[in-house]
Amino acid sequence: MATFTLHTETVQSWLPLSRFHMLFHWVVILFLVYYRFTRIFEYNNNTIQWIFITVAELILSVLWFFNQSYRWRPVSRSVMTEKLPDDANLPGLDIFVCTLDPEKEPTVAVMDTVISAIAMDYPSNKLAVYLSDDGGCPVTLYGIKEACEFAKAYWLPFCNKYAIKSRCPKAFFSPIGEDDCLLRSHEFMIEQEDVKIINEQPETPLVVYVSRERRPSLPHKFKGGALNALLRVSGLISNGPYLLVVDCDMYCNDPSSAKQAMCFFLDKETSKSIAFVQFPQMFHNLSNKDIYDNQSRAAFKTMWQGMDGLRGPGLSGSGNYLYRSALLFGSPNQKDDYLLDAESYFGKSSMYIESLKVIRGQQNPKKNVPRDAILQEAQVVASCCYERNTKWGTEVGFSYLILLESTVTGYLLHCRGWKSAYLYPKRPCFLGCAPTDLKDGMLQLVKWLSELCLLGVSKYSPFTYGISRMSIIHTFTYCFTTISSMYSVAFILYGIVPQVCFFKGIPLFPKVTDPWFAVFATIYVSTQIQHLIEVLSGDGSVAMWWDEQRIWILKSVCSLFALIEGIKKWLGLNKVKFSLSNKAIDKEKLKKYEQGKFDFQGAALFMSPLVVLLIVNIVCFFGGLWRLLNVKDFEDMFGQLFLLSYILVLSYPILEGIVAMKSKSG
Ligand SMILES: O=c1ccn([C@@H]2O[C@H](COP(=O)(O)OP(=O)(O)O[C@H]3O[C@H](CO)[C@@H](O)[C@H](O)[C@H]3O)[C@@H](O)[C@H]2O)c(=O)[nH]1
């Protein structure tokens, strides 16, 4: 355990054991590869099948290798907020909320998020909240005005008086609100009915609504563009040295998150190198069963913690605190040369460039600038044409390299030498809305993975650009994400070749009595145990472990679409388009999800490769079994028999879902 002034870092306790396991597993993989290669020509009639299965296993081995980088040095962190300087000495903080479409992102939810941001436990004169509305929608503007008034007149005084923890109104009044004992007190009951008791109006943070001016001739760059516009607008107005970015559906569930993050930014030992503090993205609408793994357990419990022990977690777009200078001025040791050539980096606004000099401590903030002048300049810097011929989106601000602006921005920060930190407190600090059916989940997955493919083949690929700039194991974590859609190729091969061979009676694995069989068995068991331990140690259950395997295979097969989409985008066949995740929840879909039943509605296309694989599996299983009973070459075929049975048992709930869908439509 390492203790810093304001926070501590604890390395996973069974680290030596898990590293030993990695080594062991790796050696067994080498045996497997040896076995496959030395026998390619032995089965002279079936060489092609043998090659296919070898390719699949090689892909899986490479992915396994990169995936281990997350297990190299996982850490967890805790903070000591009580040691922070007092409120008067805290730095300014600007909160950015992004929204786009009131249909997919209901305005009420956006209001809740904004209110929870306003009610952050942070000195209100140091806090400013910015809402970017890319839809330019009057309803959102109206909603936000109402939200501010409500917050000022009722909500803030109320939260302050009773030290409420759930500061998102909807969460507070719902059964998941945790201010329980409070709710029972009598005085409180009366007040809850009539929050107007309270006379004194507290100081409230500044709230700014921004909707960018766009022109059809100029790309607006989606969320990345919105965030960069907010960076400039907020620079003119409050110019807080730290930022918080949240998506409109992700409300602040713990008002102390800002102070928790400050424990990294203000710690003498870490402050100079930390570009951002990431909190896990957690969700308020998960069912206990979470059959689609919408919580992304592997990402937020295994991968991010693993990266955190190297040089920091990736940036995941929502629930992250950022150091403004890190986004603007290159590497941690950068001199102020960006400012020498400020116009070509940051654009022509001299007022904005002055705000940058203030941030760098080169000059003091100007006082008494007329409000109208600021607002006028804000309109200039908010428009998309402001970025023309500047370094916005490349060297300055959020990156436009791929549509996954967060991931790529975090990655480039790491390449420039910045670190990041991951904080996973017991009480979730941010809660958002996860997709509740397969279609939405798949759309999101394809969006992410296809963009990551593009990063993999770009000039900034972790395999070339990253590897020469970052620590090696840290680079591997990024390598893994950019190639993870290759699972689809491996699983499709593994879902056809052994099956067809089982049907025809061609053995692809060693005899069960052959010592080489142990190699395959060991790899299987070792992988399963590693996964099981990870799920259990993250407070998961055995059922979750089992469900995760199913959804992992399903998602892996479907990532074929990401691969295709990525290739299309790469070749320029696809229009650049941001597919916005749906946050408006359909009641019927929700019911199915809560019951833990697969719902494939609207996802037929995504499911098609999987359905084909399942049919192949079923046909070959029964056909092959018939053959096996006649020929009785059980020893030869045991490996394949096991594989096919495993797949059938695992995919049973999916079959149920498909049958349910068919019977409904039929
Ligand atoms: O032109 C656009 C498109 C999107 N958004 C906002 O971007 C956010 C994220 O969009 P969403 O469709 O919800 O993305 P997800 O698939 O849920 O998000 C993940 O992936 C995104 C792309 O990297 C990250 O930005 C998100 O933070 C991360 O949660 C939302 O608040 C949108 O309102 C804009 O402001 N302008």
Ligand SMILES: [Mn+2]
């Ligand atoms: Mn989202």
